Amino acid sequence: MKPWLFDILACPIDKNYPLKLYIFSYENELEEFRSILNLFVNRDLNLIKNEKIFEISCEDNEIFLKDNIIIEKTILKSYLDLTISSLIEFENVFDKTPNKLSKKCFELVNSDVKSRIIDFSKNPHIKSPDNILPELYLINKIKLDFEIKSGILLCTECKRWYPIIDTIPQMLPDKYRNEKNDIKFLEKHKNLLDEEFFNQDLKPFNI
Ligand SMILES: [Zn+2]
Numbered sequence: 001m002k003p004w005l006f007d008i009l010a011c012p013i014d015k016n017y018p019l020k021l022y023i024f025s026y027e028n029e030l031e032e033f034r035s036i037l038n039l040f041v042n043r044d045l046n047l048i049k050n051e052k053i054f055e056i057s058c059e060d061n062e063i064f065l066k067d068n069i070i071i072e073k074t075i076l077k078s079y080l081d082l083t084i085s086s087l088i089e090f091e092n093v094f095d096k097t098p099n100k101l102s103k104k105c106f107e108l109v110n111s112d113v114k115s116r117i118i119d120f121s122k123n124p125h126i127k128s129p130d131n132i133l134p135e136l137y138l139i140n141k142i143k144l145d146f147e148i149k150s151g152i153l154l155c156t157e158c159k160r161w162y163p164i165i166d167t168i169p170q171m172l173p174d175k176y177r178n179e180k181n182d183i184k185f186l187e188k189h190k191n192l193l194d195e196e197f198f199n200q201d202l203k204p205f206n207i
Pocket of ligand 1: 012014016155158159
């Protein structure tokens, strides 16, 4: 499951949104996270532009931008507003993997990346998005290149949890769930979660 999917998933039982996402492992190799972080930290615009994620254009003195998340050509100001509002979803993602590099990506988005994009969007005389292209690059890479192999989606309303197994989120109604397998899944990953997680009256099964 790619993190962008999380942006649109609601609890199938009560339609609550957003959910919380706990990540236990990725399909990606460690090297992929390293190369994303390097590109971000080095702010090499040529390399970033070479990846062809962004399409920047100018018409009637207006700058337009589209990328792999916002796929319609959008006026830069609106693009930034959309991006800033989508960053709230990152606050509900918890990387519980032993992988320091993927964690670093999420930490960056919730701190420096977010504040830089907000500051940048406040400037009324923006001529080009280049100054924040590394930030937008990091967001695109996390949302579309990270592949979550296993994890949990949690509804904070009804406390139902849904497993992500082999990259597929399994959001079945209670009657179709297999208690034995679900308990086994929780047992397998319990060391990655804290006591608080299990103390919240999880449904339909808890350990
Ligand atoms: Zn729910």
